[in-house]
Amino acid sequence: MAEQGLEGSLHRELGLTDEEYERICSILDRKPNHLELAMFSVMWSEHCSYKSSRIHLKRFPTEAPWVLVGPGEGAGVVDVGDGIGAAIRIESHNHPSAIEPYQGAATGAGGILRDIFSMGARPIALMDPLRFGPLDDPRSRWIAEGVVSGISGYGNSVGVPTVGGETVFDECYTGNPLVNVLCLGVLPVERLVLGRAEGVGNLAVLLGSTTGRDGIGGVSVLASAGFSDEASDADKRPSVQVGDPFEEKRLIEACLELLDSNLAAGVQDLGGAGITCATAETAAKGGAGMDVMIAPIPQREPGMQPFEVMTSESQERMLAIVEPGNLEAVLAIAERWEIRANVIGIVTDTGRLRVLDEANGEVLADVPAKALEQDAPLYDRPRSAPADLDQRQADSANSLDAPSDPGADLIAMLSDTSWVSSQYDHMLFLNTVEGPGGDAAVLRLKHPSTGLDTGRGLALTTDGNHLWGSVDPYRGGVMTVAESVMNLAVVGARPLALVNCLNFGNPEHPEVMWQLSESIDGLSEALLAFGIPCVGGNVSLYNESRGTDIDPTAVIGLLGVVDALESPPPGVRLVEGSRLLLLGHTDPELSGSAWAALQGHRGRGRLPEVDLEAVASVADAVRDLVIAGLVQGAHDVSSGGTAVALAEMAVRSGVGFTAARLADHSDLFAESSGRAVLCIDPEKLREVLDLLEERGIEHSRIGVAGGNRMSVKGQFDLGLDEVTASWRDHLPDALGSGTVQG
Amino acid sequence: MATNVAVIRFPGTNCEFDVVEVVQQLGAQAQIVFHDEPSLGSADAVVIAGGFAHGDYLRPGAIARFSPVMEAVASFAQSGGPVVGICNGFQVLTEANLLPGALQKNAGLKFRCGFTELRVENSNSVLTSEAQVGDILSIPINHFEGNYTCSSETLAELQGEDRVLFRYVTNPNGSVDDIAGICNEGRNVVGLMPHPERACHDLLGSRDGIVLMSSLLRAAGLNAGVPN
Numbered sequence: 001m002a003e004q005g006l007e008g009s010l011h012r013e014l015g016l017t018d019e020e021y022e023r024i025c026s027i028l029d030r031k032p033n034h035l036e037l038a039m040f041s042v043m044w045s046e047h048c049s050y051k052s053s054r055i056h057l058k059r060f061p062t063e064a065p066w067v068l069v070g071p072g073e074g075a076g077v078v079d080v081g082d083g084i085g086a087a088i089r090i091e092s093h094n095h096p097s098a099i100e101p102y103q104g105a106a107t108g109a110g111g112i113l114r115d116i117f118s119m120g121a122r123p124i125a126l127m128d129p130l131r132f133g134p135l136d137d138p139r140s141r142w143i144a145e146g147v148v149s150g151i152s153g154y155g156n157s158v159g160v161p162t163v164g165g166e167t168v169f170d171e172c173y174t175g176n177p178l179v180n181v182l183c184l185g186v187l188p189v190e191r192l193v194l195g196r197a198e199g200v201g202n203l204a205v206l207l208g209s210t211t212g213r214d215g216i217g218g219v220s221v222l223a224s225a226g227f228s229d230e231a232s233d234a235d236k237r238p239s240v241q242v243g244d245p246f247e248e249k250r251l252i253e254a255c256l257e258l259l260d261s262n263l264a265a266g267v268q269d270l271g272g273a274g275i276t277c278a279t280a281e282t283a284a285k286g287g288a289g290m291d292v293m294i295a296p297i298p299q300r301e302p303g304m305q306p307f308e309v310m311t312s313e314s315q316e317r318m319l320a321i322v323e324p325g326n327l328e329a330v331l332a333i334a335e336r337w338e339i340r341a342n343v344i345g346i347v348t349d350t351g352r353l354r355v356l357d358e359a360n361g362e363v364l365a366d367v368p369a370k371a372l373e374q375d376a377p378l379y380d381r382p383r384s385a386p387a388d389l390d391q392r393q394a395d396s397a398n399s400l401d402a403p404s405d406p407g408a409d410l411i412a413m414l415s416d417t418s419w420v421s422s423q424y425d426h427m428l429f430l431n432t433v434e435g436p437g438g439d440a441a442v443l444r445l446k447h448p449s450t451g452l453d454t455g456r457g458l459a460l461t462t463d464g465n466h467l468w469g470s471v472d473p474y475r476g477g478v479m480t481v482a483e484s485v486m487n488l489a490v491v492g493a494r495p496l497a498l499v500n501c502l503n504f505g506n507p508e509h510p511e512v513m514w515q516l517s518e519s520i521d522g523l524s525e526a527l528l529a530f531g532i533p534c535v536g537g538n539v540s541l542y543n544e545s546r547g548t549d550i551d552p553t554a555v556i557g558l559l560g561v562v563d564a565l566e567s568p569p570p571g572v573r574l575v576e577g578s579r580l581l582l583l584g585h586t587d588p589e590l591s592g593s594a595w596a597a598l599q600g601h602r603g604r605g606r607l608p609e610v611d612l613e614a615v616a617s618v619a620d621a622v623r624d625l626v627i628a629g630l631v632q633g634a635h636d637v638s639s640g641g642t643a644v645a646l647a648e649m650a651v652r653s654g655v656g657f658t659a660a661r662l663a664d665h666s667d668l669f670a671e672s673s674g675r676a677v678l679c680i681d682p683e684k685l686r687e688v689l690d691l692l693e694e695r696g697i698e699h700s701r702i703g704v705a706g707g708n709r710m711s712v713k714g715q716f717d718l719g720l721d722e723v724t725a726s727w728r729d730h731l732p733d734a735l736g737s738g739t740v741q742g
Numbered sequence: 743m744a745t746n747v748a749v750i751r752f753p754g755t756n757c758e759f760d761v762v763e764v765v766q767q768l769g770a771q772a773q774i775v776f777h778d779e780p781s782l783g784s785a786d787a788v789v790i791a792g793g794f795a796h797g798d799y800l801r802p803g804a805i806a807r808f809s810p811v812m813e814a815v816a817s818f819a820q821s822g823g824p825v826v827g828i829c830n831g832f833q834v835l836t837e838a839n840l841l842p843g844a845l846q847k848n849a850g851l852k853f854r855c856g857f858t859e860l861r862v863e864n865s866n867s868v869l870t871s872e873a874q875v876g877d878i879l880s881i882p883i884n885h886f887e888g889n890y891t892c893s894s895e896t897l898a899e900l901q902g903e904d905r906v907l908f909r910y911v912t913n914p915n916g917s918v919d920d921i922a923g924i925c926n927e928g929r930n931v932v933g934l935m936p937h938p939e940r941a942c943h944d945l946l947g948s949r950d951g952i953v954l955m956s957s958l959l960r961a962a963g964l965n966a967g968v969p970n
Contacts, residue, residue, distance in 0.1 A: 153853075157754070246753070421855075423854070424855060427937075428757065429759070430939070430942075451762075567945070568944075
């Protein structure tokens with residue numbers, strides 16, 4: 001084995017520090033060669049090893065009796081009853097999407113699908129929380145259009161419906177969009193598989209696409225550094241992989257057939273860090289070793305170096321661990337689905353990951369599998385609150401002038417995102433009871449093997465609020481969980497499990513590490529209070545552009561269950577003649593609100609107080625009222641406050657409202673947690689009020705639905721048609737203004 | 743014996759299990775037939791389900807027409823058996839010359855998914871026999887290439903022979919003459935872009951697809967016993 005010739009330069013080029021290089025030398029008890037160094041560099045990258053965040057992630061509560069698989073595997077899995085497990089995961093593909101929006105977003109969807117079916121689950125839904133720079137920036141529009149086309153092109157073709165998500169435009173994402181993708185799958189509990197290489201002599205079979213030079217160093221060069229200037233960012237474009245949804249579709253069907261037929265002891269997806277990661281992880285987790293051969297790996301072009309083959313992130317590949325006796329059957333299934341299948345490795349008992357040029361050939365690399373997977377350095381990076389925190393907290397948005405025209409501010413905060421969701425198949429599999437545009441998606445729950453309808457439903461929401469995070473990442477985390485819980489309550493669902501995608505700036509900035517740590521503690525406090533386990537997560541760091549970090553953006557996905565799905569949820573709507581109730585306590589604090597941001601006030605003041613016990617009782621009451629069929633329309637109150645909640649219910653249903661008891665702009669636009677607007681049939685009103693009074697739930701009768709005006713006494717009186725047109729046309733008009741490729 | 747519907751599955755098809763679910767919901771039997779099968783078995787009707795057969799590579803349906811099962815579908819159609827192509831299945835049927843015309847990219851060049859309103863224009867076909875002319879049905883579309891086009895002679899023929907079965911109330915994709923679905927001269931081969939199987943359940947927002955799927959099952963029942 002040739003040792004590294006240019007000591008001290010190569011490891012830095014590969015993104016390793018001098019200390020990390022020393023650590024590798026001490027693990028191997030010699031200097032690593034080029035291939036070994038490349039393998040360590042991808043496995044120890046921030047993206048794969050979570051070296052800056054792992055010590056903080058341990059603080060998430062992760063246990064509950066229904067958790068089958070917690071964080072650390074391909075996906076979290078919870079028992080949802082009737083012998084069905086639900087597998088869920090969320091990931092980011094922020095940096096690839098910044099420089100190659102279509103492929104970046106497409107391969108983000110592809111990667112997370114493989115995580116789900118590698119657990120033995122059939123993917124049944126995608127969600128895509130998206131955040132872009134402002135709509136008046138042509139390059140941000142180019143990114144937004146490309147990302148949406150990429151998700152549409154890949155998700156639709158691969159045959160998994162995209163049932164919801166978020167679309168946010170804000171100046172802090174200029175140059176560094178956030179493209180998060182969540183996937184939900186279902187599996188018969190007995191088919192649950194984990195990526196393990198057990199059984200000496202078992203074969204590692206590489207399934208799917210050829211291995212090319214695309215995506216080399218994607219995790220280390222691209223995902224684990226920020227963006228600087230445009231010229232060098234364009235140079236990074238070849239680090240982005242190219243997706244093929246048809247290959248993925250056949251791979252899904254073939255892998256699920258392998259697992260159905262008990263032909264694979266384990267399957268593992270090839271994502272970041274490619275074959276190195278898949279082989280090291282399966283070997284290390286199975287307590288085994290593996291010999292990997294380069295020659296039988298189908299290569300897309302001649303002349304590829306072993307380090308390229310081992311670190312390529314070519315898409316649509318899976319690794320199956322197969323007993324030799326089952327190989328023939330595995331190859332037959334692969335042939336039926338027209339995917340490649342090649343034996344590229346064998347499980348050993350050495351605990352070492354060895355790379356050979358061919359069977360019994362030259363040993364090109366020889367490292368402990370565990371060292372790659374588990375011995376990455378753990379950093380407790382310096383963290384500190386912003387130096388001007390006290391000063392910022394003293395500047396409350398409540399000292400801003402009251403709006404002269406609250407109606408105009410309201411209209412500025414309304415935007416229909418169906419331009420995005422109409423490009424996604426959101427109905428496939430005949431599950432989608434509530435699709436994009438609702439507070440949470442609601443899916444019929446059918447048994448994945450028999451197809452039998454359980455009569456129950458799964459509910460899913462993704463939420464994040466960077467404006468809250470920039471004021472107070474801790475309480476922002478608490479409020480985000482509270483929002484998700486309320487989103488589930490309005491569709492009649494109770495929460496089961498959470499996944500998170502923590503999008504933050506450069507971890508080498510102490511303020512960013514403080515944000516991350518605070519955010520994790522805030523999320524955890526709320527999870528403990530609601531009794532919700534965290535079953536997985538993803539940390540995306542280095543989200544910065546030209547030295548400026550994004551606002552802290554903790555995105556969460558919350559999975560819930562609807563115990564009896566007999567009719568569709570009430571939905572975000574009003575019904576002519578019905579009564580409007582506002583549930584929950586309004587703290588008039590405006591700092592961190594969308595209204596304050598509209599006035600240019602952001603990142604300052606303090607967020608509203610949150611009483612988690614009160615939030616839980618409101619959510620319980622809302623859920624119970626919805627399940628009892630006493631609610632005709634329901635919407636949680638979050639970004640934009642009560643005014644935006646009412647307005648969205650009106651424009652979605654084409655029914656106006658006349659409201660009162662919203663005395664000032666704080667009542668209209670404050671975003672305190674644990675509130676919902678309900679639309680109630682006058683004949684059911686007494687019953688609803690009795691229940692609320694009995695439970696001591698704070699509530700206010702704020703008006704009546706009906707007519708073609710949207711009016712709040714003393715605040716605004718707007719024509720429904722005019723507001724509807726502005727809401728509907730906002731996004732298409734802005735995106736129709738043309739784009740500029742970065 | 744219950745009528746039996748063959749649902750064709752190419753690599754890349756994704757609506758096959760949805761069609762099976764609805765066929766079973768309506769009391770008939772369904773079986774998936776993989777694209778490499780040269781025979782349809784004992785099928786009384788055939789549905790070519792939606793999706794992206796062979797990845798839609800080259801263009802939708804262009805490769806699927808060469809799959810072995812398509813010869814069996816063609817002879818089944820030839821002998822009068824009911825054949826329905828939904829969405830990608832419609833595209834396959836035009837590529838296989840079992841229906842005239844072609845489906846090009848939507849006007850607006852965007853994928854579109856959502857409910858549309860269809861007007862039933864003719865009830866003389868295997869998919870519309872139980873519907874009334876003039877019925878307005880709420881049925882979802884889900885396509886990028888749903889913009890129906892054909893020569894003016896073909897259009898005149900379709901119109902003259904009452905072979906336009908459905909028109910969009912509001913044209914979502916630029917299709918000529920608002921056409922959403924057509925049939926062949928024998929009225930036993932039907933292609934449509936909207937997905938009736940997605941509109942057969944209260945929880946899914948519409949039951950308007952049931953009248954169409956029931957029509958197909960009735961045609962299948964009438965066809966039962968006819969040798970394939």
